[in-house]
Amino acid sequence: MEQKEIELLQILEKNGRLSTETIAKMMELTAEEVELMMKKLEEECTILGYSTLVNWAKVLKDERVTAMIEVKVTPTRGAGFDHVAERIYRFPEVKALYLMSGAYDLSITIEGQTMMEISRFVSDKLSTLDSVVSTVTHFVLKKYKHDGIVFDKRDDQDKRMMVTP
């Protein structure tokens, strides 16, 4: 991949809200060149979306819970893990799914409105899949950092003096 494309991806990954004009200036390109590059990267699914990282714990009415589920499965002939993976990631409440090395096979990150909802997902939807051998569910108690961002805003404070030599 071209160096400029990588630079664009790195800029966007840090801050998806910068305007095309601003990015163009940062990269010493024209706005059109940046537009074209973004379009290309979107079309080839290198850029998959522009999302916002929300700290839902700050939203009082929102009491959603997150859990990580370790899943052991038996791979299916011909499709390996992909087939059962797809059966799992199709559920909208599944936020992330990874194939892992080590003691278990699939790692699911799941979000629900209540603990009950998540336990129902595990017992009704997940455990009933043919290839699923066993599951271990861990509930998240507090999020400190996600996708490289620390949730504690004290971290963002500019601790420098206003004017220095």
Added chain:
Amino acid sequence: MIDQSYNYIADHINQLQPSGIRRFFDLASKMENVISLGVGEPDFVTPWNVIEASYHSLEQGYTAYTANAGLLELRQELSRFLEKQYHVAYRPEDQLLITVGASQAIDLAFRAILNPGDEVLVIEPSFVSYVPAIKLAGGEPVIVEATEQHAFKVQPEDIERAITGKTKAILICSPNNPTGAALNKEELAAIGQIAQRHDLIVVSDEIYADLLYDEPFTSFAAIPNMQERTILISGFSKAFAMTGWRLGYAAAPKAIIEAMTKIHQYTIMCAPTMAQYGALEALRNGQDSVIEMKTSYRQRRNYVVRTLQDIGFPCHLPGGAFYVFPSIKGTGLTSEQFAERLLDEQKVAVVPGHVFGKSGEGYVRCSYATSMQQLTEAMKRIRRFMEQFN
């Protein structure tokens, strides 16, 4: 009421002007919602591995003095670093000195080499400490101007013209604070020829060496035959985002380092031990962080320069450091008036150019070491401010 104790102060200290930066700091810090482009230090916090290493050294009880010249282990690592990064060879045992910031190294260098009345050529606009440091050491600063016409790069003829029988040294700083101008190998070599011809010492402040964006950095000491007359000064403040740690160094021929160490030994003893352990980690495993920060500075430089040019300021693209130095002459204001009104009307703090020397008049220093969010807002405000002058 005049404080009577004023009379107790030594005359040469009374005559020393306080830095013009101070006044701006006082003005800006009284106001709210100010976006500051006046900060001469990185907006990054020190890389965590460096903090952790220093932390660990404290936990392990490394809380005593180190050797006067600094931890030998740190000097050894620094020696390897200088060789690898800048292709200059310095012996850890007697050619390197760890100091309390580059600031102390500058002070030591002049105290070590100047006899009363010796002249030092200072290229202006320059960092605010140079002239006072030379005066405090009993020397005479002689100003050589680097003008916008030459992208703030000093011209060899101008250096040559300023040399007298009393000239002892030339002080250069590339990449430069406040202009961001950087001299390439040929331009450095031209200065080297003059230094050789007149047998001058070159004090080379290379604190922004790792923040040079478009070409590889050349250390003055790497210019053929120059190492023997160079005092290379640098530090951890800028590249590793370690300003508050107060750690720098000098690299020079043995006799000069010995002389500097003598002063250092009696006045400071040694640089802070925990900071030295942090620096050791910075040299060993800090390059990835430096590269990441550098990429981010370069992007912000490009953004700020192009936006200022769009707004209508003549502004050259600085090669390094994290400053741009646009001309504000078009407004008809002095740089002091410009900076005060910009602060007052739009709450953006910049530093008026004249605090960096007379030749800085007509310019302001904007530091882009602040977040893109703050920078875009600052540029909006500056654009609004400029509407009244159209």
